[in-house]
Amino acid sequence: MSPRTSTQLQALREERSMQILRAALKVFANQGYNGSTIEMIAREAGVAKGLLYSYFESKEKLLESLITYGLEKASAFLTEPPDGPQHTKEAFAANLRKMVQLFREEQDFWRLYSMLILQPKMAEKFKADAMSFLETYMSVYGSYFQQKQSKNPMAEAMLFGAVLDGLMFDLILSPDEYPLEEVLDMIIEKFA
Amino acid sequence: MSPRTSTQLQALREERSMQILRAALKVFANQGYNGSTIEMIAREAGVAKGLLYSYFESKEKLLESLITYGLEKASAFLTEPPDGPQHTKEAFAANLRKMVQLFREEQDFWRLYSMLILQPKMAEKFKADAMSFLETYMSVYGSYFQQKQSKNPMAEAMLFGAVLDGLMFDLILSPDEYPLEEVLDMIIEKFA
């Protein structure tokens, strides 16, 4: 057999790396960072313990990569240019559903992320990434409430943020029974 | 000297027990359950490691006691009979502020509780207590939305729940800068 080209090797590394990240996300989200062991992650990824260390320096760095990667992906998702006119009720509704979809596709990530930022010690590590994501989020959503004749656009924007966070939280706790559609309609009715 | 009476002893144990629970709450809330050590808790409580085991069977049981105690306290708080007429805008506002006060007084507890229920493995342990608290919460808030001429009382109640959860979440993340009063007014405007 001919030796693999460096491009093939690169692709292989990339794939293995993702495999490990996926496994780590699943395990961290279910057991918490400190409750997870390298052993669990390796088993979930279907590789040997030692191999993790050829892809990630340490358990801590693995977590950091995971969060950075997840937030970047989410930012990219958020900043995909929307099609059609903005600032209409329809655009608001479409954006809202997009947010929910973003969350549903990456539930484990958001669960893990929520757990982490609730711990001051952990939160610190991700302050930079979190701030950067928050800015994206704000630039996407902030302007909307400035267009409406709200008595207090700033407060309404904060409240809407709380609605999204609370919705996410409640969806994590009961993903199956939650009456999502009806609640979304109610949000649109109250905020759009 | 003569030994302490059993009354003295009981009071001593009660006091120590609370002292340890307070310390554990602080440490668990800041480091997470798995990131906390018995050593940290003992140091925070100002007692020797070994003493914790004379009051609580294990680290795990200590956590369980903490959560059970906290939820019971919160339930008691919620069910204190309100004064004045109910189902008015004013009563709604008063209740809302009471909820926020409850949360602010026990921020560490709610932070810890939130972290825990995000982890399936942990959540299971507290299912019974959590359900019992949820029922109290629902019986207090559920009826309100049945009185209003809401198109969908059920969805509105769920949404209001998400608002409370999201507000709590955001208050944990930035307790000092949060424009709480303005957001509360906005909530009252939209939901009362």
Added chain:
Amino acid sequence: MSPRTSTQLQALREERSMQILRAALKVFANQGYNGSTIEMIAREAGVAKGLLYSYFESKEKLLESLITYGLEKASAFLTEPPDGPQHTKEAFAANLRKMVQLFREEQDFWRLYSMLILQPKMAEKFKADAMSFLETYMSVYGSYFQQKQSKNPMAEAMLFGAVLDGLMFDLILSPDEYPLEEVLDMIIEKFA
């Protein structure tokens, strides 16, 4: 009330001391020395942990007292002057039964003693006491086999010692079902 006389106090101490020794024997015999805790012994004796230390310097000293006391009692039992003529078959049988009775009355003690001398580290502690007891035992039994026309009195004495030890061992293991009488008859038939 008049203060207790020093004689009364003395008697009280004596009684308490015995109470603790009895408890310690029971616990040590059932859990082994290292598997027993001061707490267990105190509970069994019906007194507080701290009190043990006003009667015995340490757990180790308590064990030593126990063994010394037990061996002394056994020596005293052995050297009680037998009534009637010695060196007859009947005397042999009587002595044998007396040995068995001695053992049965203090089963826990012999169980503990056996456990201890099987461990070199423990055995050392009791070497002096054990030797002293062995001498008593030998002086009582040694002469018997010198009277009989045994090919090898010394070996027969050793073998008889093994019989007694093995009998004790087997009686510990199945105290209820053991066909003691039949085995004793067999011993008498073979050795008397």
Added chain:
Amino acid sequence: MSPRTSTQLQALREERSMQILRAALKVFANQGYNGSTIEMIAREAGVAKGLLYSYFESKEKLLESLITYGLEKASAFLTEPPDGPQHTKEAFAANLRKMVQLFREEQDFWRLYSMLILQPKMAEKFKADAMSFLETYMSVYGSYFQQKQSKNPMAEAMLFGAVLDGLMFDLILSPDEYPLEEVLDMIIEKFA
């Protein structure tokens, strides 16, 4: 370099496992189960503490493995088919010497085993293994005494068992000075 093959791995684990069992036997036999520490065993085996837990779940399970393994080995030894005719005086003598050899080769094991079955709590754990060994032992020795014109074959068998147990006990206590040959001759004279 390439990783070890699973055959190599298995051999390695087998070897290490035996190494740890040997070390554990030595330490347990000398200090007693509760008087032994994992540290002592690891040091004796020449490996790190943590490694023991990769081979045995817990200290307790290590003990259980040790006993099970030892009794199985002894059973195998006992049931090796004897050569030559049975039920003769010579066969009896040969068997007796075989028993003694079995014991001498595994003195530490029998010392440990004796210590353990004297403690009810420990004995329970090994009841199954102990019974199974006892049956083997009985099937090997039981038949002998049914052949002889003994007044009471059952009692004689029990007594012979006690002789073996007592001999073992006494050999543990003074392995070097014991006049084994003379005592064995005496046993053969009395029982064969």
Added chain:
DNA sequence: TATGAATGAGATTTCATTCAT
């Protein structure tokens, strides 16, 4: 690159002993 045995620091837990009451 890939494996999993091996390490040892550090976590949880136990318990003999002390001591204030």
Added chain:
DNA sequence: AATGAATGAAATCTCATTCAT
């Protein structure tokens, strides 16, 4: 004398990380 809360050294056990193969 008697109590049992409190201590802390030492035990058991865990797990991130290293390393020989």
